[in-house]
Amino acid sequence: MLAAVCCGQADAIPAAPASTAPAKTDGGVKGNAEAGRIKAESERCLECHGQPGVEQGHSAGEDGKFARLGGQQHAYIVKQVQDFRAGRRKNDFMVMMAASVSDDDVADIAAYFAAQPAMPAAIRAETRGESRSAGQHGPAAALFRQGDAARKVAACATCHGAAGEGIAGMAPVIGGQGRRYLSQQLHNWRSGERSNGAGMREAAASLTDAEIDALALYVSEM
Ligand code: HEC
Ligand code: HEC
Known part of the structure; x- marks a missing residue:
C-alpha cells in the first residue's frame, strides 16, 4: 500500500491503521439498503450515477463518465468514498460529494447499490451503440x-x-x-x-x- 504513495500525496493519507490494510474495508458495517435507497436520492447520488436497473445515468454510452454503482460490492463502494476524501482518487465532483456524506449514510447508500442487480445486459446492449x-x-x-x-x-x-x-x-x-x-x-x-x-x-x-x-x-x- 505504501509503495503506491508515490506522488507527493503522503500528507493526505491518514495515519489510521485502516489505511495500511490490504484492499477494501467497510469495517464490517453492512448498512441498511432501504434507508440507503432514500439517502441515495436525497444525497443526490442518483443524479449522476443513475437509478440502477432503470437507467444508468450518465454512465452509459460513449460519453459516460460516471461509474455505474448497481451491483457493485459494498466494501468497494465504501472504500472509494473514503479514497476520494483522502485524495487517493481525484475528481472534483466526487471529492465534494464524499465530503458531504457521513460514514453511516455511505454504509446505507452502498448497501442499496450492492443489493441491486449487476449492471444489466439489456441496458448495456441498448446504449453501447x-x-x-x-x-x-x-x-x-x-x-x-x-x-x-x-x-x-x-x-x-x-x-x-x-x-x-x-x-x-x-x-x-x-x-x-x-x-x-x-x-x-x-x-x-x-x-x-x-x-x-x-x-x-x-x-x-x-x-x-x-x-x-x-x-x-x-x-x-x-
Ligand atoms: C492483482 C489483482 C488485479 C489485477 C491483475 C487486475 N486488477 Fe483491476 N482492480 C484490482 C483491485 C484491487 C481494484 C480496486 C482498487 C481500489 O480499491 O481502488 C481494481 C480496479 C479496477 C478497475 C476500476 C473499477 C472501478 O469501478 O473504478 C478497473 C477498470 C480494472 N480494475 C480493470 C482491470 C483490467 C482491465 C485488468 C487487466 C489488464 C485488471 N484490472 C487487472 C485488482 C486487479
Ligand atoms: C455531480 C455528479 C456526482 C454525484 C452527485 C455523485 N457522484 Fe459519485 N462519481 C461521480 C464521478 C464523475 C465519478 C467518477 C470519478 C472518476 O473518474 O474517478 C464518481 C465515482 C464514484 C464512485 C467510484 C465508483 C467506482 O466504480 O470506483 C463511488 C463509489 C461514488 N461515485 C459514490 C457516490 C455516492 C455515494 C454519491 C452520493 C453521496 C455520489 N457518488 C454522488 C460523480 C458524482
Whole structure:
C-alpha cells in the first residue's frame, strides 16, 4: 500500500491503521439498503450515477463518465468514498460529494447499490451503440484472460473473475461498467492520478492507448 504513495500525496493519507490494510474495508458495517435507497436520492447520488436497473445515468454510452454503482460490492463502494476524501482518487465532483456524506449514510447508500442487480445486459446492449466484433475483441480477450507475462501484465480475470463479475475481498465488479469510465480509470492508474490500487498500477502501467481502448470496450460488453 505504501509503495503506491508515490506522488507527493503522503500528507493526505491518514495515519489510521485502516489505511495500511490490504484492499477494501467497510469495517464490517453492512448498512441498511432501504434507508440507503432514500439517502441515495436525497444525497443526490442518483443524479449522476443513475437509478440502477432503470437507467444508468450518465454512465452509459460513449460519453459516460460516471461509474455505474448497481451491483457493485459494498466494501468497494465504501472504500472509494473514503479514497476520494483522502485524495487517493481525484475528481472534483466526487471529492465534494464524499465530503458531504457521513460514514453511516455511505454504509446505507452502498448497501442499496450492492443489493441491486449487476449492471444489466439489456441496458448495456441498448446504449453501447457498438456491434460486437470478434476481431476487435481478440487481443483484449487474450489480455483479459491470460495477461502478458513478457510485460508483467497480470491476467485481469485472476482478480476480477472470468466475466468481470468481481471477487469479494479481492477486486470489484467491472463487467458491464461504462466503457468511457473504464478507459478513464485505466488511464488514471497509468498516469498515477489514481493511486488507490497497488495491483492496478502494475496491471495498467505498460498498457498502450489502443489496449486500454480495446479492454474498456471488451469489459463494458461483458
Ligand atoms: C455531480 C455528479 C456526482 C454525484 C452527485 C455523485 N457522484 Fe459519485 N462519481 C461521480 C464521478 C464523475 C465519478 C467518477 C470519478 C472518476 O473518474 O474517478 C464518481 C465515482 C464514484 C464512485 C467510484 C465508483 C467506482 O466504480 O470506483 C463511488 C463509489 C461514488 N461515485 C459514490 C457516490 C455516492 C455515494 C454519491 C452520493 C453521496 C455520489 N457518488 C454522488 C460523480 C458524482
Ligand atoms: C492483482 C489483482 C488485479 C489485477 C491483475 C487486475 N486488477 Fe483491476 N482492480 C484490482 C483491485 C484491487 C481494484 C480496486 C482498487 C481500489 O480499491 O481502488 C481494481 C480496479 C479496477 C478497475 C476500476 C473499477 C472501478 O469501478 O473504478 C478497473 C477498470 C480494472 N480494475 C480493470 C482491470 C483490467 C482491465 C485488468 C487487466 C489488464 C485488471 N484490472 C487487472 C485488482 C486487479
